[in-house]
Amino acid sequence: MKIIMASLQQESNSLCPKPSRTEDFERLYGADILTQLWPAEEVFREAGAEMIPLTFAHAVPGGTLEKESFLFLLGELLAALPLPCEADGIWLYLHGALNVEEIGSGELAILKALRERVGFDIPIAVAMDFHANLPVQIAEYANLICGYKTAPHSDMEATEALAAKGLVKMIRAGALTRPAMVKIPMMLSGDMVLTAEEPMCRVMKRAAEIAARPGILDATVFSGQSWVDAPHSGACVSVTALDEKEDALGFAEELARLFWDVRKEFRFRVPAGDAPEMLKLLSAESEGPVFLSDSGDNTTAGAAGDRTELLSAVLSLGIENILVAGITDAPFVRAFQGKPVGTVLTLPLGGTLSDSGQSIEVTAELLHCSNILSWDGLDGGPSVLVRIGTADVIVCERRCSIVSPEIIASAGADIYQYHLVVVKLGYLYPELAEVAKKAAIAFTSGTSCVAIERIPFQKINRPMYPMDPETDF
Numbered sequence: 001m002k003i004i005m006a007s008l009q010q011e012s013n014s015l016c017p018k019p020s021r022t023e024d025f026e027r028l029y030g031a032d033i034l035t036q037l038w039p040a041e042e043v044f045r046e047a048g049a050e051m052i053p054l055t056f057a058h059a060v061p062g063g064t065l066e067k068e069s070f071l072f073l074l075g076e077l078l079a080a081l082p083l084p085c086e087a088d089g090i091w092l093y094l095h096g097a098l099n100v101e102e103i104g105s106g107e108l109a110i111l112k113a114l115r116e117r118v119g120f121d122i123p124i125a126v127a128m129d130f131h132a133n134l135p136v137q138i139a140e141y142a143n144l145i146c147g148y149k150t151a152p153h154s155d156m157e158a159t160e161a162l163a164a165k166g167l168v169k170m171i172r173a174g175a176l177t178r179p180a181m182v183k184i185p186m187m188l189s190g191d192m193v194l195t196a197e198e199p200m201c202r203v204m205k206r207a208a209e210i211a212a213r214p215g216i217l218d219a220t221v222f223s224g225q226s227w228v229d230a231p232h233s234g235a236c237v238s239v240t241a242l243d244e245k246e247d248a249l250g251f252a253e254e255l256a257r258l259f260w261d262v263r264k265e266f267r268f269r270v271p272a273g274d275a276p277e278m279l280k281l282l283s284a285e286s287e288g289p290v291f292l293s294d295s296g297d298n299t300t301a302g303a304a305g306d307r308t309e310l311l312s313a314v315l316s317l318g319i320e321n322i323l324v325a326g327i328t329d330a331p332f333v334r335a336f337q338g339k340p341v342g343t344v345l346t347l348p349l350g351g352t353l354s355d356s357g358q359s360i361e362v363t364a365e366l367l368h369c370s371n372i373l374s375w376d377g378l379d380g381g382p383s384v385l386v387r388i389g390t391a392d393v394i395v396c397e398r399r400c401s402i403v404s405p406e407i408i409a410s411a412g413a414d415i416y417q418y419h420l421v422v423v424k425l426g427y428l429y430p431e432l433a434e435v436a437k438k439a440a441i442a443f444t445s446g447t448s449c450v451a452i453e454r455i456p457f458q459k460i461n462r463p464m465y466p467m468d469p470e471t472d473f
């Protein structure tokens, strides 16, 4: 059994004014990609399959990907594809919310390009994120689409393995399955859709029951990524049956209906409000660390991560024992590079990426210089830890997503030394949630605004809930 493997991922935020480019991607080639794709590799190794690894390109979420950059990354993938293709299957790890300038869904474009070269007689299995925005046509090009079942995501590896196992089953059965896909006219703020909490856990429980049926390869409910202004944005369900007697479409419709019916029950699970109010609330907590999300500048949702609104609020309130993790500002980091600890500089901070009027003048003392870890454990580029007034601040040269204590440690800060930690996230990722004594969400301005009904969408399908409250489904 020969299996082709590749991964090309970025979660887009089309509201972000700065487009994403090739240089934003961590790229690996050939056998090196298996170090990142080990969950699938294990499955294929156990199945005795020969693996043909192509390319791996992942970026932190960001603005719409430039067409030229996408074609370059796709070109690298296709150039590595052996032709004529004698493989028995193709396994892909994509995101599902990659938005490409002039092209639209990056995932659909990748699958179409592969089919043009390998035809339709070879099964393709895809692992994706829970926040995928999928055009229904994608089901014509992929034989299996598996998504994460958790948000915050804790089953990425399990999903990669699930798609790999499904592919092996299809190959052994000589089957070319077709996912049954149902779109739901609904966009939800990702920070409200937590799979372990009601009402979503009810929907996920039913999806798990369906997925556990022996004749079903997978049943995934996708929540969608609401900061992408595209016709295919929104929630959907994908169910794939290996056994033709299973009613995949019936199950997909049932899950879509269930998800739709609970739409009005979604709420924030932690206190949420304006920044000063949330800062005061968390400061009054007796035990730390407590976490405040700068939700409008959430880099995991593709925002630039260069805004200083929350830092300004912290400084004006004079809050002590606080870490701001972190702000992206390349010139700021370069100004401190090579300088000794204790160096004090007065310079601008913030607003370098989004031209958002967020640049402020600060006096900063250098505490630590290092390279921060990226969110997938690779090199995230140079960073500095500085003290500005009462706050310690991590500033990164490249956009970063600080989702774990380990990443904070790589920037030279000890999370347990602080009472309050500000993060550019929505909900807390599991490793931070584990250490958080309390968390809250600040409604800051920016391109990942959580009040999605206020976003001036131009291209989404209408009617769409909650922008059109009377939407029918």
Ligand SMILES: [Zn+2]
Binding pocket: 129, 130, 131, 153
């Ligand atoms: Zn996601």
